[in-house]
Structures are given as structure tokens and as C-alpha cells.
Amino acid sequence: MDDYNRMTYTSPPTDISTDDLVLPFQIESSDIHGRLVTLGHGVDGVLGSHDYPEPVAKLLGELVVISAAAAGAFKFRGMLSLHTSSDGPVPMMIAEYRAPGGDDPRVAPAALRGYARFDAEKVAALAQSDLDQTPVAALLGSGHLAITIDPGAGGERYQGVTALEGSTLVECMHGYFRQSEQFDAALRVDVGRTGGDGTPWRASGVMVQRLPKKGAPFLDRENEDWFHALALIGSMDRAALLDGSEPQKTVLKKIFPNEPVRAYRPVRVDSQCRCSRDKVDTMLHSFSAEDRADMLEDGKVTVTCEFCASTYVFEADQLEIPPRTSAQ
Ligand SMILES: [Zn+2]
Known part of the structure; x- marks a missing residue:
């Protein structure tokens, strides 16, 4: 468990609603921990204020969820931003997660914001099969994804950069995690509308991580636990993750049905801009x-x-x- 979570959220969750929360958890029989992110207004507020074409909104929604899921992996109190820069129909996207400002995360939510630049004609000309299978190549093209952490209060800014080489943003993030070597990590992200066209957006994200196991035998017990956790996340039903009608702890239990999972106090998040x-x-x-x-x-x-x-x-x-x- 990283210090960020340990410092702030050690008591079990109470009086939680189901939306706009980042729930840190630990699989107790292993050193695997992570976060479950469930966003309602937190993502709809970011996407709804712009008239984005559907595939652009979905991709930006993914970047927003990833920022919320990844933020807890780093020890910081300031801001994490994910910023794409590329040569495709969506040349630029940015998502920012700002950690809660006050001492009580239930009172001061973490703030999410983001936007995308896009060429509407070029987006409209894309084939649906390319959007479904290789959204990063179709929408973003070639370029890179920068991860910036500004710890605030005079701390040193950190920036990591990874090429947009995956089919999806999650695959690009996996590439970043592999090269950063600070920890093993894996993500699962889902974004969709609650109903038909024009209904609000929802999003869900699961991230698991552990310290790197360099030199450990591939099939030792810890690796088995790790790959089992990855399989459980990957096979989880998309509709159940995006449903939003159940408490996060119930969803967590569905993802890890046979593992002893401890949930910590969730962090509230919401879409909130800092302009004035x-x-x-x-x-x-x-x-x-x-x-x-x-x-x-x-x-x-x-x-x-x-x-x-x-x-x-x-x-x-x-x-x-x-x-x-x-x-x-
Ligand atoms: Zn603003």
C-alpha cells in the first residue's frame, strides 16, 4: 500500500454512495493492491460541456478514468495530468486529476477535468471497425502520451513519456508502466452512455499494481496470484462495471469473488474546473x-x-x- 493511501484512508468505508468514488483496495493474501473507480457526473461533467463526436468523447472519457485510477499509484498531493500529442484527427487530449485539497476527502473531492481538440470531418470519415479495434491509431495517430505529476507545494515536477504504440489508451499506459519499472501495473477501463444518444456518460476503471518481481521464478506463487488477478479484471462483465446501481464494495466482490479483499476509505472525485x-x-x-x-x-x-x-x-x-x- 503506497503512502498516499496509507496516510489518508485507513478506516473502512462508511456512508458511501456508488458514484464518483475511487476505492483503494488490497488483496490481503498478496501484495497486490489497487483502486476501483466509478464515475457518473465525474466523467459526464467533463464530456458533456463539449459537443464531441461520440468516439472522441469515449476516448477522452477513458483518459479521464485512467487519470483517476492511476493517481493513487503515485505519492503526491498535487496534480496528475495525462496529455496526448499526435498527428491524427484528435491531435491533442488532456485529462487532469487534482488530489483533494482539504484534510477530509469526503468534504473536498478530487477534481477531474479534461478536453480534446479534434477535426470533426476527419473523425466522421473514420471506419467504425478501426474505431472499435484500434481507436488510438484511428483517432490519435502517431505521437506520444506524457504523464506529468506536479506534487505542488514546491515539490519537484515529474514527467514520463511513452509512445502511442498500443491499440487502446490502456495498452499505451501498460507500455508506460513496463518502461517505468517502479511497479507492475494493469488497468481495465470502460466508458459508455447510460442509455441511448444524449444520455449521460458513465465510466469505470480498475487498476491493480504490485512491486516488481525481478528475478522471481515465473510460476512462483506470487506471480500466480498476479496473473490470476489480471485474468479476473479482464474477464469482468462490462455491463456490471458500468451499471452503477451497486455499491463499489459489491462490485469489488464480483471482480474478486474468492479473494480476501480489504477496501479502504474511498476518495470522492468530481468534474471541476479551476478556471475563474x-x-x-x-x-x-x-x-x-x-x-x-x-x-x-x-x-x-x-x-x-x-x-x-x-x-x-x-x-x-x-x-x-x-x-x-x-x-x-
Ligand atoms: Zn474552466
């Missing part, structure tokens, strides 16, 4: 008055947050831009 009028105001004032004047359209400067699509409108006099007069 004050921040936009400060950003605009970092430009010269002349540059601000060039931004005016119809006497106003309008700034739209790429993450949450909130719009901030400033009148010229609010930005200390002198009115243009005929004398000028």
Missing part, C-alpha cells in the same frame, strides 16, 4: 495594453475556457483599454 474570472483577468493583464486592445471584438474581450467551456466577457474599460477615438 480572476484567473482570466490576471492572464489578460499579463499582456500589454496594446495587445489587449488587439483582442477587442465589438468592444469586448471574450475568453472561453477550453476545459469547461465557461465564457468570460470583459468590457474594454475593465481591462484598462482606452476607448479608441478619432483623435488617435
Whole structure:
């Protein structure tokens, strides 16, 4: 169990709802631990504020769940971001997980946000079979995925980069875990709508990890436990993971029916942007008055947050831009 979880969530879960939670767990007979992520509004809030084509929304949803599932693997209190940069119809995606700010994770949820840039025409031209089988190649193309951890409070920033070489984002993350060698890890991620077109998005993620077993005989007991856990995650029914009507502990029991699994206190998460009028105001004032004047359209400067699509409108006099007069 990493320090992050040990420090904060040692008592058993109480009064939990089923959605927007990251539930840390440990398989007690082994050193395997992990997290179960169940997102309702936490993912729908990120995807719903943009008019994404369906496959783009799904892929961005996956990146958001991965950020929430992976965050607990690292010892940090700040922010983890996953950022793709590539040459395909979706040249850029970003998902951010910010750890809970207060002492009580039930009061201050971890914050999720993210967005994708896309070329609607190119996305519409993709074949469904390519989207189903190799979504990363079809939508993102060639490029890389950067994992950045900003621990905040003056800590040192960490960045790891992996090539977008898997068929899915999960496979790309597995490539990153293999090369990072800090721990063995595996992920399972599912994203879907609750009903037909236009209904809210839901998402589920399971991540397991353990310390690397370098040099251990391949078929020793620990490896057997590990590969058994991977098989259980992989074979879990997608509908059951996305259902959302059962408490997370029940879902965990379904994934690991015969293993003694201990659940720790869950971390609440929600979609939440950090933009504000004050921040936009400060950003605009970092430009010269002349540059601000060039931004005016119809006497106003309008700034739209790429993450949450909130719009901030400033009148010229609010930005200390002198009115243009005929004398000028
Ligand atoms: Zn925003």
C-alpha cells in the first residue's frame, strides 16, 4: 500500500454512495493492491460541456478514468495530468486529476477535468471497425502520451513519456508502466452512455499494481496470484462495471469473488474546473495594453475556457483599454 493511501484512508468505508468514488483496495493474501473507480457526473461533467463526436468523447472519457485510477499509484498531493500529442484527427487530449485539497476527502473531492481538440470531418470519415479495434491509431495517430505529476507545494515536477504504440489508451499506459519499472501495473477501463444518444456518460476503471518481481521464478506463487488477478479484471462483465446501481464494495466482490479483499476509505472525485474570472483577468493583464486592445471584438474581450467551456466577457474599460477615438 503506497503512502498516499496509507496516510489518508485507513478506516473502512462508511456512508458511501456508488458514484464518483475511487476505492483503494488490497488483496490481503498478496501484495497486490489497487483502486476501483466509478464515475457518473465525474466523467459526464467533463464530456458533456463539449459537443464531441461520440468516439472522441469515449476516448477522452477513458483518459479521464485512467487519470483517476492511476493517481493513487503515485505519492503526491498535487496534480496528475495525462496529455496526448499526435498527428491524427484528435491531435491533442488532456485529462487532469487534482488530489483533494482539504484534510477530509469526503468534504473536498478530487477534481477531474479534461478536453480534446479534434477535426470533426476527419473523425466522421473514420471506419467504425478501426474505431472499435484500434481507436488510438484511428483517432490519435502517431505521437506520444506524457504523464506529468506536479506534487505542488514546491515539490519537484515529474514527467514520463511513452509512445502511442498500443491499440487502446490502456495498452499505451501498460507500455508506460513496463518502461517505468517502479511497479507492475494493469488497468481495465470502460466508458459508455447510460442509455441511448444524449444520455449521460458513465465510466469505470480498475487498476491493480504490485512491486516488481525481478528475478522471481515465473510460476512462483506470487506471480500466480498476479496473473490470476489480471485474468479476473479482464474477464469482468462490462455491463456490471458500468451499471452503477451497486455499491463499489459489491462490485469489488464480483471482480474478486474468492479473494480476501480489504477496501479502504474511498476518495470522492468530481468534474471541476479551476478556471475563474480572476484567473482570466490576471492572464489578460499579463499582456500589454496594446495587445489587449488587439483582442477587442465589438468592444469586448471574450475568453472561453477550453476545459469547461465557461465564457468570460470583459468590457474594454475593465481591462484598462482606452476607448479608441478619432483623435488617435
Ligand atoms: Zn474552466
